[in-house]
Amino acid sequence: MSYTKKAKVESTSAVSLDRLSSLPPDIKVTILSKLNVLDAIRTTILSRAWRNMWTTSPKIIVSDLYGISDFSEGTTARSKFVTLVDLALLLHNGPLVSFSIRCLRIYHDVFDRWMHMLSRKKPRSITIKFLWGDYYKIPSSIFSVINLDYLHLKRCIIHLPQEFEGFKRLTVLNLKYFSSTDSDINNLISSCHLLNTLRLKYFEGISCLRIQAPHCSVYISPAKTEEAANWKNYLKQAFVSLTRIETLVIKRCIIGLPQEFEGFKQLTVLNLKYFSLTDRDIYKLISSCPWLNTLRLKYFEGISCLRIQAQTLQLLEVQGDFEDLHLHAPNLLYLTLGKTEAEQSDAVVGDKKNYLKQAFVSLTSIEELTISGSFLTYLSEGCLLAEFPGVFDRLRKICIEQCSWVWTEVLGACSIFWNAPNFRELEIRSFYRDEEFGYQPIWDNDQAEIEEPTLHHLVTVTISDFVGLEHEIALVGLLLRWSPALEELKIVREDGDVPNDECMFRALTKLLALPRASNKATIIVI
Amino acid sequence: MATGSGAAAAAADAEEKESGSRMITLTSNEGKAFVVTEASARQSATIRSMVDDGGCVDKGFPLPNVDSKTLARVIQYCDEHGNKEAHTVDERAALAKFDKDFIAELDADKAFLYDVTMAANYLHIQGLFALTTQCIADTIKGKTPEEIRTAFGIEYDLTAQDEEEIKEEDTHA
Numbered sequence: 001m002s003y004t005k006k007a008k009v010e011s012t013s014a015v016s017l018d019r020l021s022s023l024p025p026d027i028k029v030t031i032l033s034k035l036n037v038l039d040a041i042r043t044t045i046l047s048r049a050w051r052n053m054w055t056t057s058p059k060i061i062v063s064d065l066y067g068i069s070d071f072s073e074g075t076t077a078r079s080k081f082v083t084l085v086d087l088a089l090l091l092h093n094g095p096l097v098s099f100s101i102r103c104l105r106i107y108h109d110v111f112d113r114w115m116h117m118l119s120r121k122k123p124r125s126i127t128i129k130f131l132w133g134d135y136y137k138i139p140s141s142i143f144s145v146i147n148l149d150y151l152h153l154k155r156c157i158i159h160l161p162q163e164f165e166g167f168k169r170l171t172v173l174n175l176k177y178f179s180s181t182d183s184d185i186n187n188l189i190s191s192c193h194l195l196n197t198l199r200l201k202y203f204e205g206i207s208c209l210r211i212q213a214p215h216c217s218v219y220i221s222p223a224k225t226e227e228a229a230n231w232k233n234y235l236k237q238a239f240v241s242l243t244r245i246e247t248l249v250i251k252r253c254i255i256g257l258p259q260e261f262e263g264f265k266q267l268t269v270l271n272l273k274y275f276s277l278t279d280r281d282i283y284k285l286i287s288s289c290p291w292l293n294t295l296r297l298k299y300f301e302g303i304s305c306l307r308i309q310a311q312t313l314q315l316l317e318v319q320g321d322f323e324d325l326h327l328h329a330p331n332l333l334y335l336t337l338g339k340t341e342a343e344q345s346d347a348v349v350g351d352k353k354n355y356l357k358q359a360f361v362s363l364t365s366i367e368e369l370t371i372s373g374s375f376l377t378y379l380s381e382g383c384l385l386a387e388f389p390g391v392f393d394r395l396r397k398i399c400i401e402q403c404s405w406v407w408t409e410v411l412g413a414c415s416i417f418w419n420a421p422n423f424r425e426l427e428i429r430s431f432y433r434d435e436e437f438g439y440q441p442i443w444d445n446d447q448a449e450i451e452e453p454t455l456h457h458l459v460t461v462t463i464s465d466f467v468g469l470e471h472e473i474a475l476v477g478l479l480l481r482w483s484p485a486l487e488e489l490k491i492v493r494e495d496g497d498v499p500n501d502e503c504m505f506r507a508l509t510k511l512l513a514l515p516r517a518s519n520k521a522t523i524i525v526i
Numbered sequence: 527m528a529t530g531s532g533a534a535a536a537a538a539d540a541e542e543k544e545s546g547s548r549m550i551t552l553t554s555n556e557g558k559a560f561v562v563t564e565a566s567a568r569q570s571a572t573i574r575s576m577v578d579d580g581g582c583v584d585k586g587f588p589l590p591n592v593d594s595k596t597l598a599r600v601i602q603y604c605d606e607h608g609n610k611e612a613h614t615v616d617e618r619a620a621l622a623k624f625d626k627d628f629i630a631e632l633d634a635d636k637a638f639l640y641d642v643t644m645a646a647n648y649l650h651i652q653g654l655f656a657l658t659t660q661c662i663a664d665t666i667k668g669k670t671p672e673e674i675r676t677a678f679g680i681e682y683d684l685t686a687q688d689e690e691e692i693k694e695e696d697t698h699a
Binding site for chain 2: 018019020021023024026027030031032034035036039042043044045046047048049050051
């Protein structure tokens with residue numbers, strides 16, 4: 001630390017001539033490693049103190065998008081960039097830890113040369129991203145960097161050379177927009193014994209993935225389009241071999257469990273989006289994960305009766321079309337339920353309603369409930385009644401999304417309020433299907449009567465996307481009447497198409513006149 | 527995984543509570559003593575390892591490489607990051623805002639910025655070191671060599687021979 005002392009001897013008050021240059025070399029290198037190569041190389045000609053400083057920087061970052069305004073013509077820009085990368089790789093003269101290149105233009109003719117120069121430096125981290133054009137075939141030289149720890153490729157072709165020995169130290173493999181073959185991708189992945197994160201996005205040429213990677217988080221999204229016809233069951237084999245996986249995220253896949261599936265004994269997070277699965281398989285999949293903590297199921301098909309049995313589950317998010325729900329999750333804290341379609345005709349008929357009732361009985365520790373308007377309608381069909389008070393003892397926050405405030409939704413909401421004696425916070429997000437419909441009074445006088453709840457502990461209410469319709473005001477009226485402890489009711493006006501100021505003014509005037517059960521209640525309109 | 531990190535956080539909390547009451551004295555090279563909480567002092571990996579090795583907590587830590595003005599500023603950073611929670615989105619946003627204001631002030635006084643950078647390096651305060659070096663890098667970014675020389679008062683001292691070498695490297699590539 002002698003240099004530090006020396007630097008201190010100099011006066012700090014006078015802006016001494018060149019304090020930047022007198023910083024110790026390791027600090028200068030740290031600064032240079034944060035710069036793009038274009039800037040870093042420029043420091044070479046600053047002064048003698050900076051002469052070869054950047055050549056020992058542990059990181060090389062290059063991008064032909066950077067400093068593009070300096071370049072005049074396309075071809076000149078390209079050749080300047082080629083010279084820059086050549087220069088960087090040639091002159092760099094110390095241990096290189098990390099190399100990152102991002103290209104907008106195509107350099108396939110010179111890229112093999114760069115990769116060869118790079119591979120001799122044996123970096124631990126390589127990022128290669130093409131933003132455009134044909135996929136680039138990764139040359140064999142890169143596969144010889146066996147001490148690689150991090151590999152991130154975009155728009156590349158993965159073809160393993162014959163003599164590939166495996167990336168035995170690789171912990172992160174991130175491939176996006178790539179093409180490969182079954183044997184190449186599967187051999188690559190199985191050669192990485194230390195892999196802890198695997199991301200495979202938007203690929204082609206692969207029909208069967210066999211992922212053998214213990215202790216790994218896996219994110220798979222085969223296609224960008226939503227066409228179900230292109231979905232494949234990539235994971236049939238994978239499911240057998242991923243026995244020690246902890247996080248699994250899959251998008252746009254058909255999922256079929258193989259006969260020999262034994263369950264994910266250590267899985268804690270499971271996210272599935274745009275997928276197709278049968279009733280039997282989803283039940284088997286979930287109940288075979290004894291440590292599941294977080295489960296998200298979004299936009300699925302093939303499931304009519306969703307059965308979820310999970311002792312350790314704390315967070316559950318379901319968004320999709322299903323007819324019935326069996327839920328047994330006694331430790332659930334956060335629940336989000338949404339149905340994509342509200343088919344009132346085929347919602348809960350006959351004895352099915354008992355399942356849902358049972359489902360809610362089991363949710364004794366839930367703290368936060370998010371529910372969509374259409375699901376409230378589903379509830380209001382008589383399945384959740386006021387006959388078991390105290391079900392959601394610990395519930396402190398209720399969010400209602402996509403609420404169109406038809407009477408059935410109000411009924412559904414009331415049945416939850418009745419069963420949540422202690423909740424303190426309510427959030428409502430409105431949603432309008434139809435302009436015309438919105439301006440009609442939609443609560444008929446002969447609607448089913450409700451037994452009005454008293455919300456003893458409700459302190460804050462937030463209503464978003466408020467446009468000032470009759471029934472919105474009526475709803476605010478009900479909430480003010482039911483909530484003796486209310487302190488704040490916040491109304492956030494919809495930004496976009498507020499009908500007109502006069503309409504909103506009338507609405508606000510009516511709001512102010514509403515009687516309030518709580519003498520502390522303030523109404524805030526934003 | 528979630529349960530694992532939760533347990534770790536709980537353990538860290540417990541540790542913090544236990545050690546939070548202890549105060550630690552840091553002494554600048556001018557002999558001025560600064561008393562800080564242990565949580566604040568632990569922002570420095572250098573001090574943290576000395577404390578954990580059962581070092582001279584009672585006697586305090588002399589810092590012969592840091593002057594009073596710099597130390598005061600470094601402690602300001604450590605207090606903010608060591609004593610405040612950063613669990614919620616709001617708390618993290620508050621810290622980010624602190625960092626932004628903190629570095630903006632330093633950026634206006636380059637000589638002082640280097641002193642703080644050196645101290646952060648010596649004391650191994652990772653967050654602060656990343657913050658100050660990024661600030662210096664940002665100043666260099668996008669400038670021509672001449673502009674950088676002007677900005678930092680760098681004297682052009684390359685000899686004709688050096689220039690020749692640089693040119694050669696250029697054409698060589």
